Amino acid sequence: xxxxxxxxxxxxxxxxxxxxxxxxxxxxxxxxxxxxxxxxxxxxxxxxxxxxxxxxxxxxxxxxxxxxxxxxxxxxxxxxxxxxxxxxxxxxxxxxxxxxxxxxxxxxxxxxxxxxxxxxxxxxxxxxxxxxxxxxxxxxxxxxxxxxxxxxxxxxxxxxxxxxxxxxxxxxxxxxxxxxxxxxxxxxxxxxxxxxxxxxxxxxxxxxxxxxxxxxxxxxxxxxxxxxxxxxxxxxxxxxxxxxxxxxxxxxxxxxxxxxxxxxxxxxxxxxxxxxxxxxxxxxxxxxxxxxx
Amino acid sequence: xxxxxxxxxxxxxxxxxxxxxxxxxxxxxxxxxxxxxxxxxxxxxxxxxxxxxxxxxxxxxxxxxxxxxxxxxxxxxxxxxxxxxxxxxxxxxxxxxxxxxxxxxxxxxxxxxxxxxxxxxxxxxxxxxxxxxxxxxxxxxxxxxxxxxxxxxxxxxxxxxxxxxxxxxxxxxxxxxxxxxxxxxxxxxxxxxxxxxxxxxxxxxxxxxxxxxxxxxxxxxxxxxxxxxxxxxxxxxxxxxxxxxxxxxxxxxxxxxxxxxxxxxxxxxxxxxxxxxxxxxxxxxxxxxxxxxxxxxxxxxxxxxxxxxxxxxxxxxxxxxxxxxxxxxxx
Numbered sequence: 001x002x003x004x005x006x007x008x009x010x011x012x013x014x015x016x017x018x019x020x021x022x023x024x025x026x027x028x029x030x031x032x033x034x035x036x037x038x039x040x041x042x043x044x045x046x047x048x049x050x051x052x053x054x055x056x057x058x059x060x061x062x063x064x065x066x067x068x069x070x071x072x073x074x075x076x077x078x079x080x081x082x083x084x085x086x087x088x089x090x091x092x093x094x095x096x097x098x099x100x101x102x103x104x105x106x107x108x109x110x111x112x113x114x115x116x117x118x119x120x121x122x123x124x125x126x127x128x129x130x131x132x133x134x135x136x137x138x139x140x141x142x143x144x145x146x147x148x149x150x151x152x153x154x155x156x157x158x159x160x161x162x163x164x165x166x167x168x169x170x171x172x173x174x175x176x177x178x179x180x181x182x183x184x185x186x187x188x189x190x191x192x193x194x195x196x197x198x199x200x201x202x203x204x205x206x207x208x209x210x211x212x213x214x215x216x217x218x219x220x221x222x223x224x225x226x227x228x229x230x231x232x233x234x235x236x237x238x239x240x241x242x243x244x245x246x247x248x249x250x251x252x253x254x255x256x257x258x259x260x261x262x263x264x265x266x267x268x269x270x271x272x273x274x275x276x277x278x279x280x281x282x283x284x285x286x287x288x289x290x291x292x293x
Numbered sequence: 294x295x296x297x298x299x300x301x302x303x304x305x306x307x308x309x310x311x312x313x314x315x316x317x318x319x320x321x322x323x324x325x326x327x328x329x330x331x332x333x334x335x336x337x338x339x340x341x342x343x344x345x346x347x348x349x350x351x352x353x354x355x356x357x358x359x360x361x362x363x364x365x366x367x368x369x370x371x372x373x374x375x376x377x378x379x380x381x382x383x384x385x386x387x388x389x390x391x392x393x394x395x396x397x398x399x400x401x402x403x404x405x406x407x408x409x410x411x412x413x414x415x416x417x418x419x420x421x422x423x424x425x426x427x428x429x430x431x432x433x434x435x436x437x438x439x440x441x442x443x444x445x446x447x448x449x450x451x452x453x454x455x456x457x458x459x460x461x462x463x464x465x466x467x468x469x470x471x472x473x474x475x476x477x478x479x480x481x482x483x484x485x486x487x488x489x490x491x492x493x494x495x496x497x498x499x500x501x502x503x504x505x506x507x508x509x510x511x512x513x514x515x516x517x518x519x520x521x522x523x524x525x526x527x528x529x530x531x532x533x534x535x536x537x538x539x540x541x542x543x544x545x546x547x548x549x550x551x552x553x554x555x556x557x558x559x560x561x562x563x564x565x566x567x568x569x570x571x572x573x574x575x576x577x578x579x580x581x582x583x584x585x586x587x588x589x590x591x592x593x594x595x596x597x598x599x600x601x602x603x604x605x606x607x608x609x610x611x612x613x614x615x616x617x618x619x620x621x622x623x624x
Binding site (some may be wrong): 073074077081096097104118119123125130140141145149174177180181191204205206207209211214216221222224260285 | 361362363364365367387389390391392394395405410411413414415416417418420421422424432435436437438441443445446463464467468469470473474475476477479481482487506508509510511512528529530531533535538539540613621622623624
């Protein structure tokens with residue numbers, strides 16, 4: 001089993017991003033996903049900077065993938081994505097069918113990211129025929145769902161044609177909107193956002209009126225209020241034949257967590273998880289925010 | 294230019310057709326469609342009656358098969374496609390790539406419309422569905438500004454359908470798991486958002502509380518109108534302020550954009566609300582028919598009639614309407 005660092009979902013200053021990935025080169029991660037997947041207005045690193053960073057990181061011997069945007073609305077956003085896809089060396093994670101289309105036009109393989117709705121065998125088969133090498137399961141799906149689907153893939157003789165990656169740690173990306181909720185929290189529209197999400201390196205908490213942390217606002221993205229954590233489920237994930245576990249960057253403290261996850265393959269430790277901070281419900285086929293102990 | 298109305302049952306379907314819909318859209322009585330609610334939708338016998346009524350009146354009927362197929366249950370999605378094709382419907386509204394492939398290969402002559410749940414918001418994505426599954430129409434998610442819709446309509450190889458009126462999804466459709474995060478059931482997997490079985494109301498000293506799977510979505514004083522606790526339309530606390538952090542309870546109404554969208558070449562104006570009553574569908578269909586006829590008779594002279602707006606506001610969530618993402622300031 002391999003371990004990946006997912007694309008950074010928050011908006012951090014360029015120096016913070018560079019420092020994070022400098023240290024990530026020395027982490028236990030086997031795969032690093034790089035790039036802006038949430039908002040095209042976030043340009044601390046432009047597409048050419050992400051490509052340059054990706055090229056630098058490949059020297060570390062890790063597998064590098066360039067992640068692309070989930071919600072593309074403007075022609076300029078497609079142009080920027082075309083630039084990422086045409087980098088000549090590194091394959092991309094598609095988070096919208098636009099990326100699949102552009103990769104196909106250039107005869108390139110791709111990873112299907114968690115923002116693409118690939119839920120079943122019939123869809124997997126279409127995407128494999130078009131160049132998919134790895135599938136990141138949508139975050140709302142369960143272990144039961146995956147187990148049934150992988151058995152179907154095996155019965156159909158295609159299980160060896162693709163890798164499976166599961167989002168295993170971090171605040172879950174749950175929804176994308178035209179509206180920027182961070183700007184709205186400052187009573188401004190998206191066109192006048194003043195890049196305010198850079199002030200919230202871990203997003204902005206959205207609580208119920210009795211203090212329950214329901215969601216995290218991250219620009220146009222809405223994330224889970226609780227931090228998803230499948231650390232106690234690593235042995236089961238490995239048994240199911242999951243190829244890659246994704247750890248989503250929250251801060252520099254995320255990097256040693258990659259090692260903790262990796263050690264679970266042999267240690268199988270029981271980590272105590274707190275129900276009002278962490279969750280694992282999706283994997284256990286209950287409400288995503290719930291925690292199965 | 295088509296007026297496309299929702300129908301959750303035969304009475305609603307008949308009223309939609311009788312009051313001016315050019316086409317109606319319906320779903321099957323299972324989790325293959327995104328309005329999988331108790332007491333709603335069509336079994337095979339009702340589907341045949343629906344097709345007969347619509348075709349007798351020279352109108353069209355579309356069937357939404359727009360959730361994502363479950364492993365171990367592919368047959369349900371396949372049967373929904375087969376049943377609709379067999380009944381002689383005019384179009385299938387599909388979101389799942391696997392289901393699209395099946396429909397394309399099995400019934401190439403039956404029109405495929407790309408469901409809003411497929412979240413296709415840009416030209417490259419539309420090209421993908423055009424090239425691979427020869428879709429005849431794309432239903433755009435409610436995340437684009439009117440300028441962006443116009444630009445797409447000009448350049449798209451496939452005709453464009455837009456949402457004109459009804460409940461407002463503020464997230465890109467097909468890309469919202471907020472409901473499954475809170476309840477375990479999402480539009481993609483279960484065909485429902487904020488399902489009624491998880492809703493609980495209770496009166497407290499602080500007001501009437503509306504909860505979804507025990508999470509407090511909103512609390513209302515006696516003077517306030519308590520709405521259904523759709524989880525994105527409650528009041529929450531962010532950075533010390535309590536407000537509708539995602540969106541107010543409001544409905545989308547694009548009547549004033551009708552000329553702009555029509556000139557841009559949008560082919561179909563879709564009304565949301567298969568879960569609504571026949572009386573609701575009747576009033577919306579009549580109002581929009583009147584507006585569209587008025588526009589088509591004299592496009593240059595079109596102006597929004599206040600009576601239409603009043604009727605539509607009365608049928609809206611919280612009696613409020615918005616232009617939603619069509620208007621950039623909303624974003």
